[in-house]
Amino acid sequence: MLWAAWLPPPDARPQPWPQALTHWALSFTPRVTCQGDAVLMEVQASLRLFGGWPALRARVEVQGRELGLAPPAWAPQALAALALARAGLPGTPDAGPADIDPLPLTVLDAAVPHAALLAQTGCHTLGDLRRRPRGALARRFGAALLEALDQAHGLRPSVHAWVTVPDRFEARLELPWRVEQAEALVDGARRLLLPLQGWLTARQAGVRACRLRWLHDGLRPRDAGPGGELLWRTATPTRDIDHLQRLLSEHLAQVTLQAPVGELVLEAVEVQPLQPQAADWWADPARAEAEALQPVLERLAARLGPQRVLRPVLCQDHRPEAMVRWCPTTEVTEVPEAVELAQATAPAAQRSRPRRLAPAVGSQPAVGPQPGFLRPQPLRLAVRGHRPHYQGELQLLVGPQRVEGGWWDGEARAAAADPPPLSRDYWVAHSPRAGLLWVFCTRPVAQQQEPAWYLHGHFA
Amino acid sequence: MNSFVLEGGATVWRADRLERPATPVWPTGWPALDAELPGGGWPAEGLTELLCECPGALEARLLMPGLAGCGTPVALVGPPQPPHPPGWWSGGLAPARLVWVQADAVRERLWAAEQLVRGRAAAVLLWLDAAPPGALRRLQVLAAGAGRPVFLCRPWSAAGASSPAPLRLRLASGSGWSLQVDVLKRRGPPLLRSLTLPSVPGGLAAVLSPRQQRLGQALPDGLLHPVEAMPLPLPMALPEQPAANEVHHALGRLAPAA
Numbered sequence: 075m076l077w078a079a080w081l082p083p084p085d086a087r088p089q090p091w092p093q094a095l096t097h098w099a100l101s102f103t104p105r106v107t108c109q110g111d112a113v114l115m116e117v118q119a120s121l122r123l124f125g126g127w128p129a130l131r132a133r134v135e136v137q138g139r140e141l142g143l144a145p146p147a148w149a150p151q152a153l154a155a156l157a158l159a160r161a162g163l164p165g166t167p168d169a170g171p172a173d174i175d176p177l178p179l180t181v182l183d184a185a186v187p188h189a190a191l192l193a194q195t196g197c198h199t200l201g202d203l204r205r206r207p208r209g210a211l212a213r214r215f216g217a218a219l220l221e222a223l224d225q226a227h228g229l230r231p232s233v234h235a236w237v238t239v240p241d242r243f244e245a246r247l248e249l250p251w252r253v254e255q256a257e258a259l260v261d262g263a264r265r266l267l268l269p270l271q272g273w274l275t276a277r278q279a280g281v282r283a284c285r286l287r288w289l290h291d292g293l294r295p296r297d298a299g300p301g302g303e304l305l306w307r308t309a310t311p312t313r314d315i316d317h318l319q320r321l322l323s324e325h326l327a328q329v330t331l332q333a334p335v336g337e338l339v340l341e342a343v344e345v346q347p348l349q350p351q352a353a354d355w356w357a358d359p360a361r362a363e364a365e366a367l368q369p370v371l372e373r374l375a376a377r378l379g380p381q382r383v384l385r386p387v388l389c390q391d392h393r394p395e396a397m398v399r400w401c402p403t404t405e406v407t408e409v410p411e412a413v414e415l416a417q418a419t420a421p422a423a424q425r426s427r428p429r430r431l432a433p434a435v436g437s438q439p440a441v442g443p444q445p446g447f448l449r450p451q452p453l454r455l456a457v458r459g460h461r462p463h464y465q466g467e468l469q470l471l472v473g474p475q476r477v478e479g480g481w482w483d484g485e486a487r488a489a490a491a492d493p494p495p496l497s498r499d500y501w502v503a504h505s506p507r508a509g510l511l512w513v514f515c516t517r518p519v520a521q522q523q524e525p526a527w528y529l530h531g532h533f534a
Numbered sequence: 535m536n537s538f539v540l541e542g543g544a545t546v547w548r549a550d551r552l553e554r555p556a557t558p559v560w561p562t563g564w565p566a567l568d569a570e571l572p573g574g575g576w577p578a579e580g581l582t583e584l585l586c587e588c589p590g591a592l593e594a595r596l597l598m599p600g601l602a603g604c605g606t607p608v609a610l611v612g613p614p615q616p617p618h619p620p621g622w623w624s625g626g627l628a629p630a631r632l633v634w635v636q637a638d639a640v641r642e643r644l645w646a647a648e649q650l651v652r653g654r655a656a657a658v659l660l661w662l663d664a665a666p667p668g669a670l671r672r673l674q675v676l677a678a679g680a681g682r683p684v685f686l687c688r689p690w691s692a693a694g695a696s697s698p699a700p701l702r703l704r705l706a707s708g709s710g711w712s713l714q715v716d717v718l719k720r721r722g723p724p725l726l727r728s729l730t731l732p733s734v735p736g737g738l739a740a741v742l743s744p745r746q747q748r749l750g751q752a753l754p755d756g757l758l759h760p761v762e763a764m765p766l767p768l769p770m771a772l773p774e775q776p777a778a779n780e781v782h783h784a785l786g787r788l789a790p791a792a
Contacts, residue, residue: 367607367633370653374635374646382636386619386629398619400634443738444624446594447615472741502738509591509707510738532590532615533738 075228076118076127076167078134078146079155082111094245094269096237098141101272102134107152107234110183112159114152114234127167141265149173152234153226157181157200174226175201184222188215200226239276243342245269252291252334256326259288259335263322266340267315273342280311280348284318287339294333304329308372309404311346317369324376371403380404393477394448394500394512394530442475443502445512445531452528455513462513462527466506470513473501477514502533509533553721555579560657560683563599564731571701572721576600576683581674581699583686585718589661590614592705593687594622595733596713597659602626606682607656609633612643614661644669651676651684661687667696674698693718 080095092113099106102124105116117130124130127148135145147159149169157174158165160181165173177200179185179192185203192215197203203211203223212220224230245266253259263286274281289301306325312318375383384400391397455462462468477498498514505511512531547553552572559575561568568574576582584593590613601608608631610617619629633656637643640662647660651673660673670686677684686699693704701720708714711734717725734742 367653367655370649370655371633373649378635378637378642378646384634384636386617386632386634388619388629394618394620398629400616403633443741444621445618446621446625447590447613448618448621450616472738502741508588531618531621533595533621 075116075150076121076148077114077116077150077152077155078148079112079114079152079159080138080143080146081159083142083144094141094247094265095143097239097243097245097269097272097276098137099272100237100239100276101268101274102130104236104276105234106237108237109152109156112156114155116152137268141268151226151228152232153182153222154228157226171201171204171227175199175204179203182222182226184219188219239273243270243273243340243345245340247338247340249336249338252336254331254334256329256331257323259286259326259338260319260323262338263340264315264319266338267319270318270340270342271313271315274313274345274348277345278347278349279345280313281308281318281342282311282344282346283307283342284322285341285343286322287341288331288335289337289339290333291336298332301335302329302332305343306376307344307404309368311348312369313348314369317372320369320373321376324373327377368403375402375404393479394444443472443512443533445510445533447532449530449532452514452530455527455529457524457527460524462503462515464503464505464511464513464529465508468503468505468511468513470501470503471510474499474515476500498528500530547721550723552723555721558681560600560604562596563603564596566729566731567715570717570720570725570729576685577701578681578683579678580701581670581677581684581686583688583692583697583699583702585688585690585693585702585704587690587706589663589687589689592707592713593659593685594625596703596705596715596731597685598622598625598627600683601657604657605631607631607633609635609650609656609658611635611647611650611658611660612637612662613659640665640669644673647673647684648676651680651682654681657682658684659687660685663689664692667698671698674700 082092092108092111095113096106096108099113099115103115103117103120105119107114107116121127121130124133131145131148138145145164147155147163148165148167149155149158150167154169154174155165157177158169158181161177163173163177178198179189179200182200185192185200192198192203197206200223203219204227208220221230225232247262247266249262253262266286270281270284283305285303285305287301287303290298304322304325306318306321308317308321371383380402383403385403387399387401389397389399453464455464455468457463458467477500497517499517500512500514503511503513510533511529512533513527513529515525515527517525552570555573555577557573557577557579559571559573560578561575562571571577584596586592602625608627610632612635617632617634619632622632623629635646635650637646643660643662644665647658650656650658665688673684673686690704693702697719699719702718704716704718706714706716708728708730711732713731713733715729715731717729
């Protein structure tokens, strides 16, 4: 067994003590308990996960410093850890009688009522107490004192009431000073995100949306409201608070505070079960890569706007402009399927038989040549001597490929004031300066009319 | 002295030979190009600059075989035109691997590219016209630790400006269906000749007639022979009259085959 114990710091932060701390401690182990005003956690079973005690201790101390905590005391028994913490000593995982004996009597709860009397008998430390005859001690001071002493030395088992987590997460923090810049709220929010991480770990869940509310200081101008709030989302449930914090700071950069802020409230809005990826050798690298990309894209979307970071979704349509729908990456969350990955690693094989693989992914490469880039609006080309020109006279190479239709979304097109159904003949054309182009001509309505030529795509 | 030469042999690069980078490279898919690049591929730890006459015309054609072979996502930052994934798919790059970042201002593009490079999860194609040299140096430093190739596409006019990228290529369309690649800068002796890479743009190989493909190679001026080019439909020739030539058949052939 390995225990860590914290005492409440003098200014009693993080607030509210001890709830914020117990939530945070749950990110290391499910076995967290409160004794009086102290918080203890038992981490023996977590050592391997965090890479041993030195690594775990470093992690606990770094994160604890962000919460405003002193380093905890470590010991193999709960009462020993608590006693060391009260004495202000760091302890070790194998702290034994040599470490506990010099401590004063007041560090042990059961000895506090008897401390004055014991001191008069010349008994000042736990070591003195341990060396006294046990029968006489039990008769005079009760069995509870001996039991606590034995528990501190690991001679008797101890029983603990483990902390349970509530269904909803809502944490509140009173800022140590008034904050006037929205970006500076991130530091405070970080102190709320650390408990959130522990709460999510304990519930085996990930968060998809969080809400940060800030309450204005009491001495605010009259026109400033009581506060404001910010809701931010991730595409996939996550437990990674660094990512949540980066997203939050991108969002806060666009916020202007009406008045100085004195208090923050963090709330987990959408919580979903999350199975974290196993950190083993057999992890799928392609999947891990796709998962690594998602946080970056979300950060881009947070600053540039979700409509500007896009992934393609292929549609079953033969009109070039309707073949692809670009969706914000925050909405398209699926990781590429195995079939697509297989095809990515074996492109030659895939090209030779596209149809057989295609139905599995629900889409297929279009028939015929397709350009690499498509103009948002077709460009009307000049026609000289019945020949279209674009940076020189065009030579038509391949075609025509007739594309017709589009009547089925006539209403949407009418709303967009576009000419309704298409009737186009696509050609691959070569321009002496602009390279290969994809042009189309519309079918003339009247017999005498010239066909109109448009430039629609560029072959890469 | 001897011991110094022995120890330094692996790490000292002599400028008259191609560098052998210790970091992995990504095969380009062009054996002729691989042979002229240090390590035999796109550097995964560094910036690669592609200079192209009109942006968007040739870069994708050059990069497609290499990108199709690796399984990594590909992020397009600020492409000159909206990308059309079916066209990229015909080159072997599945749409699920494409990400399009619309960033207009130079600062936004650089920031987005920087975030993607830091994320180490995608190959990045960044289009830039003018860039402050400090920003490029910053990108190069970041790319040096990325483990993914970072391609910077710029116009020809940037060839004269100095650049921190360790590899710079200038692209032009060569005679017929080929790409002409000049290696402007590499870690190795200067390459005085240009490389000619035979390439038919994505999806076209299947529909070009053999004669068109041959002719394209034979003509030195990069243009197809006028006789081979399609006769235009006359204003009166409405599509009820099929344009009589072999190309039409080529397209017709494709439909049952696909």
